[in-house]
Amino acid sequence: MSVSSRLSRGGTIQRGEGLRLADRSDRLGALMAAPALLYVLVLVGIPFILALILAVSESTAGSLSFQFVGLRNFARVVGDPIFRRALRNTLVFTLISQGIVMVLATTLARILNTPFRGRRLVRFLILMPWVAPVALSSMAWVWIFDSTFSVINWTLRAVGLLGPREWLYWFGDPTLASIAIVTVHVWRMLPFSTVVLLAGLSSLPREVQEAAVVDGAGFFRRLLHVELPLLLPVLTVAVLFGMVFTATDLGVVYLLTRGGPYNTTHVLASYAFQQGVLGADLGQGAAIAVFLFPVLVLVAIGMLRVARGTEVGH
Amino acid sequence: MAVAVVAARQRARRRPGIARVVGRVLLYVLVLAFTLFAVMPFYWMFLTAFKQNRDLYVGATVADHIPWIFNLPPTLEHVRLLFQGTPYLQWLGNTFLVGAVVVVITLITAVPAGYSLARLVGRWGQRLGIAIFLTYLVPPTLLFIPFARLVSVLGLQNSLWALILIYPTFTIPFGTWLTMGFFRSIPRELEEQAMIDGQSRLGAILRVVLPLSVPGILTVTGFAFTLVLQEFVYALTFISSVGKMTVSLGVPVALVRGDVYYWGSLMAACLITSLPLALIYNLFLDRFIVGFTAGAVKG
Numbered sequence: 001m002s003v004s005s006r007l008s009r010g011g012t013i014q015r016g017e018g019l020r021l022a023d024r025s026d027r028l029g030a031l032m033a034a035p036a037l038l039y040v041l042v043l044v045g046i047p048f049i050l051a052l053i054l055a056v057s058e059s060t061a062g063s064l065s066f067q068f069v070g071l072r073n074f075a076r077v078v079g080d081p082i083f084r085r086a087l088r089n090t091l092v093f094t095l096i097s098q099g100i101v102m103v104l105a106t107t108l109a110r111i112l113n114t115p116f117r118g119r120r121l122v123r124f125l126i127l128m129p130w131v132a133p134v135a136l137s138s139m140a141w142v143w144i145f146d147s148t149f150s151v152i153n154w155t156l157r158a159v160g161l162l163g164p165r166e167w168l169y170w171f172g173d174p175t176l177a178s179i180a181i182v183t184v185h186v187w188r189m190l191p192f193s194t195v196v197l198l199a200g201l202s203s204l205p206r207e208v209q210e211a212a213v214v215d216g217a218g219f220f221r222r223l224l225h226v227e228l229p230l231l232l233p234v235l236t237v238a239v240l241f242g243m244v245f246t247a248t249d250l251g252v253v254y255l256l257t258r259g260g261p262y263n264t265t266h267v268l269a270s271y272a273f274q275q276g277v278l279g280a281d282l283g284q285g286a287a288i289a290v291f292l293f294p295v296l297v298l299v300a301i302g303m304l305r306v307a308r309g310t311e312v313g314h
Numbered sequence: 315m316a317v318a319v320v321a322a323r324q325r326a327r328r329r330p331g332i333a334r335v336v337g338r339v340l341l342y343v344l345v346l347a348f349t350l351f352a353v354m355p356f357y358w359m360f361l362t363a364f365k366q367n368r369d370l371y372v373g374a375t376v377a378d379h380i381p382w383i384f385n386l387p388p389t390l391e392h393v394r395l396l397f398q399g400t401p402y403l404q405w406l407g408n409t410f411l412v413g414a415v416v417v418v419i420t421l422i423t424a425v426p427a428g429y430s431l432a433r434l435v436g437r438w439g440q441r442l443g444i445a446i447f448l449t450y451l452v453p454p455t456l457l458f459i460p461f462a463r464l465v466s467v468l469g470l471q472n473s474l475w476a477l478i479l480i481y482p483t484f485t486i487p488f489g490t491w492l493t494m495g496f497f498r499s500i501p502r503e504l505e506e507q508a509m510i511d512g513q514s515r516l517g518a519i520l521r522v523v524l525p526l527s528v529p530g531i532l533t534v535t536g537f538a539f540t541l542v543l544q545e546f547v548y549a550l551t552f553i554s555s556v557g558k559m560t561v562s563l564g565v566p567v568a569l570v571r572g573d574v575y576y577w578g579s580l581m582a583a584c585l586i587t588s589l590p591l592a593l594i595y596n597l598f599l600d601r602f603i604v605g606f607t608a609g610a611v612k613g
Contacts, residue, residue: 025433025434025515026434026435026436028430028434028516029430029433029434029435029439030430030435032427032429032430033426033427033430033431033434033442035422035423035426035427036423036424036427036446036486036490037427039419039483039486040446040449040483040486040487043479043480043482043483044449044452044457044483044487046460047457047460047464048452048456048460050460050463050464051457051460054459054463104348108344108348111341111344111345111348114341116341116345122345122348122349124592124596125349125352125353126348126349126352127352127592127595127596127599128352129352129355131540131591131592131596132356132584132587132588132591132592133543133544133546133562133587133588133591134544134546135544135546135562135565135566136561136562136565136566136583136584136587136588137355137584137588138566139566139580139584140356140358140359140581140584141355143358143362143577143580143581144354144355144358148374149370149371149372149373149374149381150374151358151381153374154374154377154381155382157374157377158377167375187351187352187355190352191352195599195603196603196606196607198603199603199604199607200607234607237606237607241451244451244453248454248456249455250455250546250547251546251547255566268455269453269547272459273455273458273550273551276458276462277459277551282462282463285459286459289455289456289459292453292455292456293456296451296452296453296456299451300448303444303451304444
């Protein structure tokens, strides 16, 4: 088809009935965006509201009826010591592991930002914990922390940190089990935060750094007054995503400890699963899971502020 | 100014040799420490997968049996058992089936949406884009309870269709966000030129933009598939029979005999699943980072 024939065809249509659909960018835009938006709206939006409804109704997986029971599920949940422990664990695991991750990730990102031999290989290896399916790598950790065959215990004893009569039962003691869970979270989230920070570091304008050097600013002054403020948006993204991924994770706790010993290491997600799915009490499960909501709201606000900040900056 | 920069650089270069060597050594020590921490569980998978049982199941209290090395010749027995004596291949098949359908659903919804939000709907595009990306943050652990209800209403319990229906809820937001950024990086002038040459907007998209966005589409495919392969919570909630499990569910949940895990085969499965995934992921890593940091990093 030649260019001229197309032109004339387009021209007649324009004269005849205004713009065709294929040329109306607003209509076409709405049409093209609709399937994705609808899918998400129907299958995220509605279940989300359903989660809130379930939390205030009596409902089991088998029956289809809702019976409004007000805040009874919440009252039951809040009076439940296992739930209170799960709520505390969620906060403690998330804050501690994210704190450690941030310190390690800023160090690691700075290292990976300096050129050295084998940097690409190191980046690939360091990324692996994030890529491997979490359910599978958690099993590797279960095996590493095994009460009889723990390679960690063997090594600690070999270097003399564990005496001949001492032994660590990693999943048999609430503190040790918590340490194990936090370790796995740190291990898994470190690569993510590192690559996000690395993207920020490598986009820092060189001139700013150089100007600071010329002005005689030392390493720590540069870090505190030049780099950190510039890195703040990226740092926020890393922390916010890290918090969501850690606080809402079910796989690590479920596979490592199943909430044990004696329900001391449950987090909101694992306890909601136990009550809502295994115990078939959807109402109570939903009431527990809904406590994850405030975390999400905080994160959403944080993300929007970051997005707004850069929009203005442009 | 330029002179001052050069002078400062020279001062830095003239730092005493010892300080530089110490700095370099410290760098490599840290690199080594971080790498060992990251890789250790994978090394442990590798050892376990190929060790003979007599070498594997030696209590950690036995001080003179070093668990970090092969004390007996390695064996392929666990890998053979994994492929011939367990449903691992079937789980792989299930995963690929679910993955393929989810990828198709994701591509036909997210790619047009990404283009539309990047180009067609104007000021609202950016906001809708952020909104749709935020739904990626709504975690499975908040949604699995209402989904349990939905799945039982639809009669999809213990069916791969439940996963096919639900997985796009996280692949579509992520895919839309990624393609949005991708389409932004294609110069507008190319489409405008095609439209001046007589193409309709749709024609310009199909003939000019789409061929240029093949890398973006491949990236979305890669990530959608990775996310499906990594997913655990929904599979755990909805799939109960061993024959219908995906890899991420079957390996940790069903490679058990009574209370005893087949550690050799289990670790072999973890290693065989994780390694190719890591290689694929590495190809798309840069796009992935751009996706997460878009808005926070000024290009």
